[in-house]
Amino acid sequence: MDISLQQVEYRYQANTPFETLAIQDVSIDFPSGQYYAIIGHTGSGKSTVLQHLNAILRPTKGIVQIGDRTVTNEKKQKNLKEIRRRVGIVFQFPEHQLFEETVEKDICFGPMNFGVSEEKAKELARKTIKQVGLPEEILSKSPFDLSGGQMRRVAIAGVLAMEPDVLVLDEPTAGLDPRGRREIMEMFYRLHKERNLSTILVTHSMEDAARYADKIVIMHQGRVYKEGTAEEIFASPEGLIELGLDVPEVVRFQQKVEKTFGKKLSKICLTLDELTDEIKELLRGGDRK
Amino acid sequence: MRFAKIPDDFFPWLKYDGSLRQIGIIQLKLVLMREKIFIHTGQFCAAANEAPSGREDKPMKEPVVKIENISFKYDEQEGYALKDLSLQVYDGEWLAIVGHNGSGKSTLAKLMNGLQYPLEGTIEICGIRLNKETVWETRKLVGMVFQSPDNQFVGTTVQDDVAFGLENNGVPRGEMVKRVIASLEKVHMEKFLDQEPHHLSGGQKQRVAIAGVLALQPKIIILDEATSMLDPRGREEVLETIRELKGTNQLTVISITHDLEEAAKADRIIVMNRGRLYKEGTPEEIFQMDEELVELGLDIPFSVKISKKLREKGIPLDKFYLSEEELVAQLWTSHSSK
Known part of the structure; x- marks a missing residue:
């Protein structure tokens, strides 16, 4: 399912003295099956963009196209259930939203809410719990007896059980240790491939964006500052650094090397292997002089 | 133990105006107060103005925290959260405690602040054995900053929030105002005195939380994953603040973190694994692992x-x-000496 934002503007508390402009003139296409990363500071508007992706917010100007539905400011939207099912959002700290007595009931809550039978919902629970890398036995446990990392996986299984076409992830690894972070990100990537999902990752982590995303969108002060592939985005890291954004460690290191050696490497490196090869080449260059 | 005097304006909201809304606010405030007293420093009862003496001019390398063979288990869990752990924290050092989720590092922080007590073993803070009788005394020495910037903001404005712990301590108003300003200056938030929390970034809120702890003039500050919910800029702001404070205040910093880049800047690192101390050393030693x-x-x-x-x-x-700077410099040296 394609999602597209066309010149979207959103004002919180519009037409009141508290009106604040959160995003303006935001146009982004999220074609089906692609992995997008949205990056920006706290307050750059990325969460506001996220809430347009399944019509939690209606734009104050512009058009949001979600599959064949058009969401504008003009008319009140009805029957949003289907959109909400097809665009699954994993919010920050999703484990805070667990509430049922057992893991199984918690996972079944979403699908049953969308009219799936109990039997089918349980089947989905069994399927998705495996997809998030947990054993089936956990279904009968209380979610509150699990570790933080397990709770997060259960919450994610709850979103997957609705069988969405688009998965929107809001800082899905916040608070996890490095291994947990790696495992969760790898899991999403695998699901993205296996289920042919569209994935939209909202993150602070340039590393994750560079590693997984087909396209990166940088938000700044409510606008799209830049959009492109990792290579395009990090070809000129200076601009990002000026905005106070991180660049991937590899890019940062490359910059330091280039500055010290007073010359550019032959390309923008995004992996450790590329960079060390380039450095080796650079050092060898010293031999020839 | 005696009760501190409660200042006249301590319960200003008790001038009840008859509205339901006010009841709501009172309830909310009381809940928040209870949390904060419990978490923050909890010195409702302790005498406010007598500083524990004899700990100002001890030499460096003196342990300020001495933990011997402690074990701890949560009621509802089978395994031990901490098992037979011993360690010392020295005056003026920056100690990073790292470990996977569930390795016991946050439990350790709670034990050091008397939010939980060990089942076995002992903890001494600046020579005082920590137990239910001395907890109010030791909490004066240990300030804590928690993970979530939002859950620890109690005041309606920045200065109210910093004043909160002082109010609980019955610090006289004049002194209180001075300390609030001074601690906010230390974290570079003095321009935000009357700002409300929702106008602050995560990093700014955490710096206010640090100021709240500093105002109570603790000896030790524990950061329990205090930067993990912040964006890169917020994280850098908070770490920079801590670095500055450590330099000027003779503060001992215990930072509990998964951020290895942060730990690399500490004086010493302790690695926790499954409730036990796995390894201890300088960053150089630890990262050779x-x-x-x-x-x-x-x-x-x-x-x-x-x-x-x-x-x-x-x-x-x-x-x-x-x-990275050192490494680049080394590459340059070996390159140009060819």
Whole structure:
């Protein structure tokens, strides 16, 4: 399912003295099956963009196209259930939203809410719990007896059980240790491939964006500052650094090397292997002089 | 133990105006107060104005925290959260405690602040044995900053929030105003006195939380994953603040973190694994552990990763570098000396 934002503007508390402009003139296409990363500071508007992706917010100007539905400011939207099912959002700290007595009931809550039978919902629970890398036995446990990392996986299984076409992830690894972070990100990537999902990752982590995303969108002060592939985005890291954004460690290191050696490497490196090869080449260059 | 005097304006909201809304606010405030008293420093009862004497001019390397053979288990859990753990924290050092989720590092922080008590073993804070009788005394010495910037903001404005702990302590108003300003200056938030929390970034809120702790003039500050919910800029702001404070205040910093880049800047690192102390050493020593750290669910700093990779590719390096600047300088030296 394609999602597209066309010149979207959103004002919180519009037409009141508290009106604040959160995003303006935001146009982004999220074609089906692609992995997008949205990056920006706290307050750059990325969460506001996220809430347009399944019509939690209606734009104050512009058009949001979600599959064949058009969401504008003009008319009140009805029957949003289907959109909400097809665009699954994993919010920050999703484990805070667990509430049922057992893991199984918690996972079944979403699908049953969308009219799936109990039997089918349980089947989905069994399927998705495996997809998030947990054993089936956990279904009968209380979610509150699990570790933080397990709770997060259960919450994610709850979103997957609705069988969405688009998965929107809001800082899905916040608070996890490095291994947990790696495992969760790898899991999403695998699901993205296996289920042919569209994935939209909202993150602070340039590393994750560079590693997984087909396209990166940088938000700044409510606008799209830049959009492109990792290579395009990090070809000129200076601009990002000026905005106070991180660049991937590899890019940062490359910059330091280039500055010290007073010359550019032959390309923008995004992996450790590329960079060390380039450095080796650079050092060898010293031999020839 | 005696009760501190409660200042006249301590319960200003009790001038009840008859509205339901006010009842709501009172309830909310009381709940928040209870949390904060419990978490923050909890000195409702302790005498406010007598500083524990005899701990000002001890030499460095004096342990300010001495933990011997402690074990701890949560009621509802089968396994031990901490098992037979001993360690010392020295005056003026920056100690990083790292470990995977569930390794026991946050439990350790709670024990050091008397939010939980060990089942076995002892904890001494500046020579005082920590137990239910001395907890109010020791909490004066240990300030804590928690993970979530939002859950620990109690005041309606920045200065109210910093004043909160002082109010609880019955610090006289004049002194209170001075300390609020001084601690906010230390974290560079003095321009935000009357700002409301929702106008602040995560990093700014955490700096206000640090100011709230500093105002109580503790000896030790524990950061329990205090930067993990912040964006990169917020994280850097908070760490920079802590670095400055450590330099000027003779503060001992215990930072509980998974951020290995942060730990690399500490004086000493303790690695926790499954409730036990796994290894202790300087950042250089710890990061030589390399893949072993990855197996423990942790990671290694980027400069170590790239040092290793360069070595694998045949570039001679005398060690794994902990700072990128040093590594680049080394590469340059070996390049230009050819």
